[in-house]
Amino acid sequence: MLEVKDLSFSYGSRRVLDQVSFTACTGEVIAVLGANGAGKSTLFKCILGLLKPSSGNIFLSGKDIRKLTRAEIAEKAAYIPQTETPVFNYTVFDSVLMGTTGTLSPLKIPGEKQKNRTAKALEMMSISYLKDRGINEISGGERQLAFLARALAQGSHLLLMDEPTANLDYGNQQMVMNRVRKLAEQEYMILLSTHNPEHALQYADRVLVVKDQRIFAYGRTGEVLTESLIRKVYGIDVVITEAEVGGKKINSCIPIPTPEPAIPEAVKRYDQGQ
Amino acid sequence: MDDTGGKTYKAKFIVLILCFFAAVLVSVVVGRFSVSLKDMFLILKAFFIKTGVPEWTPGADNVFLKIRLPRIAASLLVGAALSTAGCVYQGMFRNPMVSPDILGASTGAGFGAALAILSGAGYFGISISSFCFGLAAVMLAYAVSRLSRANETVAMILAGMIISSLFSAGTSFIKLVADTQEQLPAITYWLMGSLSSIKIKDVKFIVWPILAGMIPLLLLRWRLNLLTVEEESAVAMGINTRLLRMIVVICATLLTAASVSVSGMIGWVGLVIPHFCRMIFGYDYRRLIPAAILFGGTFLLIVDDAARLITTGELPLGILTSFIGAPLFLYLLITGGRRHA
Numbered sequence: 001m002l003e004v005k006d007l008s009f010s011y012g013s014r015r016v017l018d019q020v021s022f023t024a025c026t027g028e029v030i031a032v033l034g035a036n037g038a039g040k041s042t043l044f045k046c047i048l049g050l051l052k053p054s055s056g057n058i059f060l061s062g063k064d065i066r067k068l069t070r071a072e073i074a075e076k077a078a079y080i081p082q083t084e085t086p087v088f089n090y091t092v093f094d095s096v097l098m099g100t101t102g103t104l105s106p107l108k109i110p111g112e113k114q115k116n117r118t119a120k121a122l123e124m125m126s127i128s129y130l131k132d133r134g135i136n137e138i139s140g141g142e143r144q145l146a147f148l149a150r151a152l153a154q155g156s157h158l159l160l161m162d163e164p165t166a167n168l169d170y171g172n173q174q175m176v177m178n179r180v181r182k183l184a185e186q187e188y189m190i191l192l193s194t195h196n197p198e199h200a201l202q203y204a205d206r207v208l209v210v211k212d213q214r215i216f217a218y219g220r221t222g223e224v225l226t227e228s229l230i231r232k233v234y235g236i237d238v239v240i241t242e243a244e245v246g247g248k249k250i251n252s253c254i255p256i257p258t259p260e261p262a263i264p265e266a267v268k269r270y271d272q273g274q
Numbered sequence: 275m276d277d278t279g280g281k282t283y284k285a286k287f288i289v290l291i292l293c294f295f296a297a298v299l300v301s302v303v304v305g306r307f308s309v310s311l312k313d314m315f316l317i318l319k320a321f322f323i324k325t326g327v328p329e330w331t332p333g334a335d336n337v338f339l340k341i342r343l344p345r346i347a348a349s350l351l352v353g354a355a356l357s358t359a360g361c362v363y364q365g366m367f368r369n370p371m372v373s374p375d376i377l378g379a380s381t382g383a384g385f386g387a388a389l390a391i392l393s394g395a396g397y398f399g400i401s402i403s404s405f406c407f408g409l410a411a412v413m414l415a416y417a418v419s420r421l422s423r424a425n426e427t428v429a430m431i432l433a434g435m436i437i438s439s440l441f442s443a444g445t446s447f448i449k450l451v452a453d454t455q456e457q458l459p460a461i462t463y464w465l466m467g468s469l470s471s472i473k474i475k476d477v478k479f480i481v482w483p484i485l486a487g488m489i490p491l492l493l494l495r496w497r498l499n500l501l502t503v504e505e506e507s508a509v510a511m512g513i514n515t516r517l518l519r520m521i522v523v524i525c526a527t528l529l530t531a532a533s534v535s536v537s538g539m540i541g542w543v544g545l546v547i548p549h550f551c552r553m554i555f556g557y558d559y560r561r562l563i564p565a566a567i568l569f570g571g572t573f574l575l576i577v578d579d580a581a582r583l584i585t586t587g588e589l590p591l592g593i594l595t596s597f598i599g600a601p602l603f604l605y606l607l608i609t610g611g612r613r614h615a
Contacts, residue, residue: 045506048509048510050506050509050510070509070512070513070514071512072512073510073512074510074511074512075512077510078510078511079506079507079510079511081504081506081507084504086502086503087368087369087370087502088365088368088370088502088552088557089557090499090502090556090557090558091556091557091558094499094557094558098499098500098503098511099511101496101497101499101500101511101512101513102511102512102513103512104496106494106497107493107494108496109495109496109560110496150511154511154512
């Protein structure tokens, strides 16, 4: 369970989050939507304790994170970065094993217990067969699953994913999102930021929209994520359609082509030589 | 060790350890005054059990105990120290092209040595001055980096460059004002790097800082892996990365400054050896640190033997490591793209 209460954050004098409050429960996928620079990453970093809020509180399983140590926060919340290519080509197993380090005393070397946790995490992500491969030699989607496994090995049940599907090809995007969906069914809570409303529509239980430093909308995906909301947040017209596949309803979001491409004001001014 | 690779790595370590001992034995024997293994055995026996009658070739005990042994010990220590320092810095800066002098330890030490030579300090005074200035340079660079608001590792690299260039300017200035008959050649020769005038005293001087730098890194070897992970991810995993980085900087600086203070500038070891270790032992610091210690020590010992033997005089070690290191690195550069799984 995650509770964010009146959270404000500023970089210097620039306010990024202003009195943000929401609660989230385990077993759910929550998609965090918002334009670039809306404060999605800042919100994640505050929850992870990487940034200190100017005011407000964050509670992880009822505990104020300001009263928790780094390692204790790590036990409750894990971070899955955008798929990066690591400089050093560790094996997948070792990369995932690194997730167990937080709970280990500083001079200890991972033992059987940590290795078992790693093996289990790999199994949960169905990538045990990759364990001896180099982390740089697998596909971007597989690497994202390895990072997810690393978060699972860390032992936390709240997973914060920063644009997990950025830089992935179409097939890998769906594959990763499917695995995320499955994790929610195993009592994990997943907060993921995304620029793709489709992913929110298809995989998220709830949608959290950040706009103008505040929470613009928060609620069940079907109720919140509407055509008018997308127009307000991104300034584009879309139509949300419903398809039925095998008795299951799937929502999809289609942008409406405008006769004249919308050119941002700044570009117009530039073109006019002002 | 992970489940599958454990056995093959064990075999590789055994080979490396055998090479290490073989190199030590060969180094005892070779040289202008040859010490046979039998002599070595007799001398060691006498040294430890104090038997009365010397049965070895006359003079062999002096050569072995006063010249060869200190030199072998120094090569092993310096080689191990430099390659370990390079190994941890490459991980910490997430850049395989980093060498141990990135934060200015070597240039600081070089300046310290030049200053000591200029002020007419004795042989041992040069080592001490060099060691102190090496430490001071890194402390300065670290302090400067903390003033910057940039990303911590980037700030460190930039601060290291600033401090290095300041100290190398200082060294140039000292060379300019030094007396050209005695001091200037001494400074130049010192900077080229050599172990030819190593004495037992030097070994006793560097062994402590090198152990003090090596042991924490050996103990923290698993945790060092976490420094190669993106900063924010590592912190989110519950790691105090700032503290860990500080420990690494302190240890690597002790290692580098101690090495340079007795050997002068020896390039390439700290850059190339970690690459070879990764090629053979993988990326995991649990294996990488012990491998770097053994491999670095063995490598420098062999190169130093070459420095003793190639010409009738002494070749500066720094020149040789560059001659050997550069082609080796070229080889790595060409084959590096291939995966060695």
